[in-house]
Amino acid sequence: MERSGHLDTFARDHLPPPEAWPEFLLDHPAVRYPARFNCAAELVDGAVAAGHGERPAIWTLAGGKPVAISYRELQGRVDRLARVLTEDMGLVPGNRVLLRGPNNPAMATALLATIKAGLVAVPTMPLLRAAELKPILDKAQVSAALCDVRLRDELEACTRPGPSHCPTLAQVRYFNDEGPESLESLARGKTVPFPACDTAADDVCLIAFTSGTTGSPKGCMHFHRDVLAMCDLFPRSILDVRPDDIFCGTPPLAFTFGLGGMLCFPLRAGASTVLAEKLTPATLLETIQAARATIVFTAPTFYRQMAALAPGYDVSSLRHSVSAGEALPDATRQLWKQATGVEMTDGIGSTEMIHIFISSAGAQVRRGAIGKVVPGYEVRIVDEAMRPLPPGTVGRLAVRGPTGCKYLADERQANAVKQGWNLTGDSFLMDEDGYLYYQARTDDMIISAGYNIAGPEVESALLQHEAVAECGVIGVQDEERGQVVTAFVVLRPGFPPGDDLVKALQDHVKRTIAPYKYPRVIRFVDTLPRTETGKLKRFALRTL
Template sequence: MSTTHVDTFAADHLPPREQWPEFLFDAPELQFPDQLNCATELLDGWVAAGQGDRLCIQGQGVRWSYADLQAQANRIARVLVEDMGLVPGNRVLLRGANSPMLAACWFAVVKAGAIAVGSMPLLRAKELTQIVVKAQVSHALCDARLAEELALARPGCPTLTQVLHFNSPDAGGLDARAAAKPAGFDNAKTSVDDTCIIAFTSGTTGQPKGTMHFHRDVMAACACWPKHVLRPTRDDVFIGSPPLAFTFGLGGLLLFPLSVGASTVLLENASPAALPAAIAQYRATVCFTAPTSYRAMAPQLAGHDLSSLKKCVSAGESLPAATRQLWKDASGIEMIDGIGSTELLHIFISHDEAHAKPGATGTVVPGYVACVLDDEGKPLPRGQVGRLAVKGPTGCRYLTFGGDDRQGQYVQNGWNLTGDAYLVDADGCFVYQARTDDMIISGGYNIAGPEVESTLLLHPKVAECGVIGVADEERGQIVKAFVVLRPGIEPTDTLVRELQDFVKQTVAPYKYPRAIEFRTALPRTETGKLQRFRLRQGT
């Protein structure tokens, strides 16, 4: 492949072509020109079309039109190029909570032909060092309030030579420098297959991996799930909790709204306690968050005017049927469920609200194909559990720098193997069973941990739970549940037996948790995913 990048690190550290998945670009909306800069398509195109006055992005004390966001992104791009010496292909770490300024920084990086490397706000120096070293990051734009951990990381990051802080009163900070720049900028003439994002997986398995996405991938993601499943309009107002550093958040809260000329609300605090009030304040129509957040928000909806809310999207982890029903009872809205991955950028199996089926993720998003494979890579018939395999216009390309050799695990025979165990039911819907490494084998039975979790969540005294398999001399493994109780409920031995009996009465008795440990909280990633590996490690 060719690249227009001056710094060719990304092109030099793509996996070998023979290890790439098969890509599908058959649909007319997936035909792109050889020269493509997704910032031009998503932002500048609306201004050029006379839509610059349309509302684009809101946040605390900020209300920007498309022209406003373009001007701010252009000024920051000038700072990157003129003051910080950035050249196309450099990697830029972006560090900050969701905000209009962080969005402007993302567009500035992409406009300049560089590669945006997002980082979750809660990451510590050790984790930041891993990302910077793996992606050989040279520049960073960091919220001044999050400067400390990045400063602690810098001794271990010799490539990171240029750092500027925003939300800083300093005359040498990004805000002041950008304000002094002209509002025009000529976007880099990038290739359709130049990398524009290196997104790191959120760490449910402990060690993040860098996934590389091209300008074409960004536009392909905008052309598939939003168009065919979400079906937003230019009058929609998007809101939600996932960080922009997480591809679920980047797509749902920035790329997808701008792709249709809609507006988005970026909140620094989008906790379950804060989000209902924000939906009411901004009259949001589309909400993106994880199942855990919907479950926590449901009891809090009374007293908030959510009449503007039309669509609620759940992704990031499996959606238990109990959570779906709880949210529908509280809000009147049927959730749109979906599964995506950082490796494939966004959602590839989903359903719209009209075709929701409790317990099922949905059907394949147009533009993608999927099937369930056995351990030998052969398709399984309906009703049998196997490995989910996906192909489409986006796919896995792991950053190979540093000797990472996991490409061959994720991509096999042209398929992206997501690490999820699924079956296809009689209606052709894909039904989630477990992460393939979350399958518990106990006494010869295969038990899906998330199924036991979904069952326990039906119990009125259970707020959250996580289920894993633990070693057992007699049975190989036993099912162990970590349970967070609802406020006011005391953990007792009697309650342990009550929960065990409840599971036995609800699903096959062999699936019941033989061990239950009560916790005040469960380990989760910043995006809300349960970290079962930490439960296995005893943390």
């Protein structure tokens, strides 16, 4: 590894041992980076140096009208805040900083300033409670936090004696606050420019904790070069991002899907992004219309709800609509395309890999497939012994590229990386043309009476019925069949639950996919348990 720019060496000291790392593929022309750089400086200072200083970087909507923050103004905000971090707070390169806030310019500035100062950003979802923040703070040994003042209550519980107390958390500062000790107040008197910390390409700049669909969250450590690699592969080769593109969407900046799509991708291209809080399907459509957005990122659930509303809005500016975070049912893809004329760009990534590594767009889309491997990455479908499987065979997805799994002091590293390949925990099928078809999470494959049944396939079939608004499918233990396919269904208004509807839905599934896959048990519920990023919490369905 290159000489570290960190004085606090915790992050490098707690990387997995080198023999547990995946193999990194760094020979693609787009990811041949110098040995030393700071990714935040590349994203912001690099854009200004490239002549984008007066162009919009971040948009907000004030009274429904877009208001721009230019690249030069963003650069000044980042540099002043970096001085607060180093001068007023006394932080040194390598210290971990918890970041807490919704998608707004202050949160984006805090992220970029933290990384530019050589600190390690630990962004967290806005709705996490103190009991959920504590294991993150403890595991990453966080000494400082930057928080939106509206979210202070849960974080302050971690600073006081009690079950959520975190002894390492020595100082907390607030933004979107006009008090005398607020970050904004402290930053006003600072000078610019701020020289970026001389970090190595393989210094850790980000610890992204998984969103917890499978229980205990894991800290995924990412290098400065990883942040640039996510910007220089998927968005360039699949989305063909241009400086005049305007991004918008729902994924939080604390989620790597959002960190890329809502901030880093547009900055790397000299494009711009609309940062908006608490979007609904209707207000996201309003945002697309008002900002003339060209690229939108959100989850399948949102697209399904937006499809019904889209005819009431002008979304003709859209070039790409990107879906990730969970499986995209074909029924949702077709509804969106019929409503907008835009072909969905599906993708699969992971917090461990930092962003999307399988995707296709436009004319390259093949129905039923997520897409092909993104240039710069390699994938295989393998069996339990890591032997490659032939086309058309369902197996475990293995991937490698310039990014990869590096858990923070976690024994689960051994399960996530084998023989230099990252194992995502997904089962896939690859056809002879290289298109990849998602089957299920490997731990969500339902085995019933000897049949392997993928829950997402059953969900996709159910969603094609007019009565179904949302659904989740799992296997429930059964003495006779091993597991029975069990569906949890949220109904659309006007469809009363009852035995007749259960039978109608079962018959519909039998007609749509192989009859043995039909849900033998259907339970009607008001809502489904989801993470803050919109992913279905399958493990939580087991407790309903």
